[in-house]
Amino acid sequence: MASHNDHQRAGPLLLLTIVTLLGTAADAVVFQTIMMNVTVLHPDLNMTASAACECKAKCFVLPKCSAASYDITTSVCSMTYDAPCNVTTTFAPGVISLFKFVIREAFITKGKTVNGSPDNLKKMCGAEGGVPLIINTKQLLREARQLVADHGIWVNFKAVRTAWLSAYQTPNNGPSHWSDNSPVIGCVSTANDFFSASLIGTGASVLRDDGKIGTLLEQPRFLAYTLPVLCIRTS
Structure with missing residues (x-):
């Protein structure tokens, strides 16, 4: 026995x-x-x-x-x-x-930056073992919101936290795309998930802890926008 x-x-x-x-x-x-x-x-x-x-x-x-x-x-x-x-x-x-599909771990960088350009986000994520996050599943959205809630930065003293996101708006107020050029509005996000940022401008985006996406200038001239970056592990 x-x-x-x-x-x-x-x-x-x-x-x-x-x-x-x-x-x-x-x-x-x-x-x-x-x-x-x-x-x-x-x-x-x-x-x-x-x-x-x-x-x-x-x-x-x-x-x-x-x-x-x-x-x-x-x-x-x-x-x-x-x-x-x-x-x-x-x-x-x-x-x-x-x-039957790939799942990888989302994370938020320990480092922070005022530059939300695609090239800089790629550099920031790469330095910590990842690439800029593309939110293409509800699971990833839930994880990203929790990361922002735990480690994001309050902007303009509002009761929400934010972090840089890889969504990027095309010129002339065109549609937003992820870093792989796939559209942001699709299976997970809708037009109602975007909010009007206080410093609106064509360029980089942030994710709030309530799941809303906002578009900002690539390099806002305010210290309050020194934010961490949402990324995903490459392995």
Whole structure:
């Protein structure tokens, strides 16, 4: 009969085995991200599965399945049909989640700058191991808002915090685009998510802790606009 210590040692070994099985080259084509201790927040389908590999297979054969979570304790496989921009997750010990899209960690720079130009934001993020943040999922928006709430700077003594964002407005009050030239208004953001900044001007943008985006001059001449930058890890 196996001892209690044997079972304790078997737990991490089981997790390692599962991660190894899920990390094959073939899987990488379909499942772009594997995360431990998180689960999809709003599953569309819950099924039992004997192992994480079975849960993976169930999601694999369903084209509309964008992500799946396997609970090792309950043997429940939870799948969501949401588009990547709508998938959200939450902390859940002992759950393995697989995504058919890439998820990376958002962060905010420790350094601060008065220059919100695309080149400078790229430089600031690169110095801390990332690239300027593109908010293309609701999960990233939620993370970005929390980062700004925790580490952003109050501007003009208003009750909101802000940080530089990679959204950039094209000349002559044109539409805003992310640093990869994709449009800001789309799956996550709408025209109603923009606010009129006190120093309006074509150029760089900031994100407030309430999720609103504002356009500012690239280099405001006020010390209050010395802000950190929202970034995302490159690996």
